[in-house]
Amino acid sequence: MYLTSFRFNTARTGARRLLASPQALHAAVMSSYPDILPGDDGPRVLWRVDRNARAEVLLYVVGPDEPDLTHLVEQAGWPAKEGGWRTHDYAPFLSRLAKGDVWAFRLTANPVHSIRRRDGEPTKLTPHITPRHQARWLLQRQEAAGFRVLERPGEDDHAPEEDGHDLLVHGRRDLRFGKGGAGRAAGAKPVSLVTVTYDGHLEVTDPDALRRTLTMGLGRARAYGCGLMTLAPAGKR
CATH class of the missing domain: 3.30.70.1200 (Crispr-associated protein; domain 1)
Structure with a gap:
């Protein structure tokens, strides 16, 4: 790679x-x-x-x-x-990643969830809109992705989970564009995406899983610039 x-x-x-x-x-x-x-x-x-x-x-x-x-x-x-x-x-x-390592990280992602507006209707992918829900989206995936977002020292133990982490959610972009290509069907709906960028610090909990995350991506819309997480020495972005 x-x-x-x-x-x-x-x-x-x-x-x-x-x-x-x-x-x-x-x-x-x-x-x-x-x-x-x-x-x-x-x-x-x-x-x-x-x-x-x-x-x-x-x-x-x-x-x-x-x-x-x-x-x-x-x-x-x-x-x-x-x-x-x-x-x-x-x-x-990638080969040097070890359990317990601490890194600064950046990720741009497309945080979405499935909802059903009415009983009996199929579920529909819907973007998370608020920074709190966008942060929660990442925290719900951290264990499977091989890392743990660090907590901020001295935070209120009764604060919502997403508020106590060393995590900044910023740079929201609402994108809408045509899906090009010679084989595009006439009248095809444009692609709509909400993307945000995450900056923070993490601890490696599963090096193999984190290697997969760094090379395979995290979340949806990877063809459109989402899912790539990069690491830097702690304290740097």
């Missing part, structure tokens, strides 16, 4: 076009892997956009091979800059 980072040149029209459309950016990311054909059931490719500032917008990609982002550099980067992206072998880092 490989972890790749790429910085957008947000002054370029191509960058703004890609950042405005998760569908277009998904296609651009997948085009970086010539050996992965559409419809393949092979290893998953995960990606995430971090909008740290107006001029600092980063793309992170985790995939089975080293990607070729030449087309992204030409459309949305700095063609005159040597390199244009950075790729690191992810396997050594």
Whole structure:
């Protein structure tokens, strides 16, 4: 597995076009892997956009091979800059994960739940809207995902569970876009997503499960920039 980072040149029209459309950016990311054909059931490719500032917008990609982002550099980067992206072998880092390790983490996800509005109706996936429910969505998945979000010291023992954790939920985006492709059915409904970003600190509880989370993703809408969790030394983002 490989972890790749790429910085957008947000002054370029191509960058703004890609950042405005998760569908277009998904296609651009997948085009970086010539050996992965559409419809393949092979290893998953995960990606995430971090909008740290107006001029600092980063793309992170985790995939089975080293990607070729030449087309992204030409459309949305700095063609005159040597390199244009950075790729690191992810396997050594993943192999060193150990129970009890503490890391800072970031995750962009699509927190949803199934509801039934009336008796007898099928359930429907509905996004969580409030930060409290979005935080609870992650906390409900942490054990299976191989980690534990750390608690904040000195919190009120009677506070709601999601309020006592070292967890910031921010950057909500309400996305609505067409699902492209030559085979798209006429009149097909657009895709609607609510995404949020989680920042916090975690403790590794199950290294194997966390390795799966880091390489396979967490939650839905992984094709559209959700599900990729990354780690950094504690205290850093």
